[in-house]
Amino acid sequence: MTNIYSKLILKKGKEAPIKRNHPWVFSGAIYKIEGTPKDGDIVNILSADNIPIAMGHYQNGSILARIFSFETVEVNTSFWYQKLKKAYDYRKLIGIINHSETNAYRLIHAEGDGMPGLIIDIYNTIAIVQCHSIGMHKIRQSIVEGLLQLYGDRLEAIYDKSKETLPFNYATSIENGYLYGQANSNIILENNLSFYIDWERGQKTGFFLDQRNNRQLLTKYVKGKNVLNTFCYSGGFSIYALNAGAKLVHSVDASSKAIEWAKKNVELNSSKGKHEAYVDDVLKFLQKTTNTYDVIIVDPPAYAKSIKKRHNAVQGYKRLNALALSKLPAKGILFTFSCSQVIDNALFKNTLFAAALEARRNVRILHHLSQPEDHPINIAHPESSYLKGLVLYID
Numbered sequence: 001m002t003n004i005y006s007k008l009i010l011k012k013g014k015e016a017p018i019k020r021n022h023p024w025v026f027s028g029a030i031y032k033i034e035g036t037p038k039d040g041d042i043v044n045i046l047s048a049d050n051i052p053i054a055m056g057h058y059q060n061g062s063i064l065a066r067i068f069s070f071e072t073v074e075v076n077t078s079f080w081y082q083k084l085k086k087a088y089d090y091r092k093l094i095g096i097i098n099h100s101e102t103n104a105y106r107l108i109h110a111e112g113d114g115m116p117g118l119i120i121d122i123y124n125t126i127a128i129v130q131c132h133s134i135g136m137h138k139i140r141q142s143i144v145e146g147l148l149q150l151y152g153d154r155l156e157a158i159y160d161k162s163k164e165t166l167p168f169n170y171a172t173s174i175e176n177g178y179l180y181g182q183a184n185s186n187i188i189l190e191n192n193l194s195f196y197i198d199w200e201r202g203q204k205t206g207f208f209l210d211q212r213n214n215r216q217l218l219t220k221y222v223k224g225k226n227v228l229n230t231f232c233y234s235g236g237f238s239i240y241a242l243n244a245g246a247k248l249v250h251s252v253d254a255s256s257k258a259i260e261w262a263k264k265n266v267e268l269n270s271s272k273g274k275h276e277a278y279v280d281d282v283l284k285f286l287q288k289t290t291n292t293y294d295v296i297i298v299d300p301p302a303y304a305k306s307i308k309k310r311h312n313a314v315q316g317y318k319r320l321n322a323l324a325l326s327k328l329p330a331k332g333i334l335f336t337f338s339c340s341q342v343i344d345n346a347l348f349k350n351t352l353f354a355a356a357l358e359a360r361r362n363v364r365i366l367h368h369l370s371q372p373e374d375h376p377i378n379i380a381h382p383e384s385s386y387l388k389g390l391v392l393y394i395d
Helices: 077-094 134-138 140-154 209-221 236-243 256-268 282-288 307-326 345-359
Strands: 006-010 024-026 030-034 042-046 052-058 063-069 104-109 118-123 126-131 157-160 177-181 187-190 193-196 226-230 248-253 274-279 295-298 333-338 363-369 388-394
Touching (some): 042 063, 104 187, 118 140, 126 140, 140 177, 193 236, 209 295, 209 333, 236 248, 236 256, 307 333, 345 388
Parallel strands (some): 006 042
Antiparallel strands (some): 024 063, 052 063, 104 118, 118 126, 187 193
């Protein structure tokens, strides 16, 4: 097959990661570029001896290309539909599509589904598309056509929320908005609990679907307990705790909008427990609170988005978790998380060990936590494993 795409020719030996199916081509691996690719263009990737080994989207930066095919193919609407269908079929296999108690899930998880730079979350009858690469944003019409072919009239609307996640110079020329239809409802169901989702103003695509299994696990430990949910956002962990019989739940977030949504979600779900919400900086709240909690959830935003910020992030996680551990009594439980991609499981565990030493607490690990099955991890791309967590029991 011949095509007119520009070529990225690799330096000798630099094809090894690609031959192991790693989907990133770093700028330092390039020997020369034939043609004049623009951001978002499709490019052919060739070994040093001029053999085609992959195709991807070009974008100027440290990652020069994101690979969507490890063979030469015809890239058209049908190609992208097959990618979507493969992801859809996988979600059917794991039982998340047409689930009686949950109608919100991730359909496309970027590299985890062979579509680097693309996230698609399904909220009942609404699909939220979030592009992290210009190449994926440029093919959004093919994505719309593929989604409509897959879902038909089960899909009410498709919303593009990519402005915040694309490079600034490109993002200035686009706006978020509906690519198809219009939403009539913002309420989803997760494990038989109702949540209001604001995908236009909320973080990420509107909700943290990656914590679904971990929220469910929390229900084992909260009956009759006092619970503190820090960085609560729209109250996911709080709602699960209340509906599992928690006596008291405090939700804390620095965002007043998030606290509004958390209160709204408490109202959507009947429970007997008491809920109080606070707009406050989590560290300051932990430092000044005199309340006693049996269970604390610590789920902060990513403290590090690059390797060079990793050390400061580790110190931040340590300080935060040491403070949380100091507020828990014996037999208390801490659910703690990191979504920083550059903090791996081993480093996160060591950071928690340091926090326990600083807080002078003896702890046991009850559970190792990760992202759910609809956020698949590409075994050739360890970076797609980003969410890690531990449940700690205080002796």
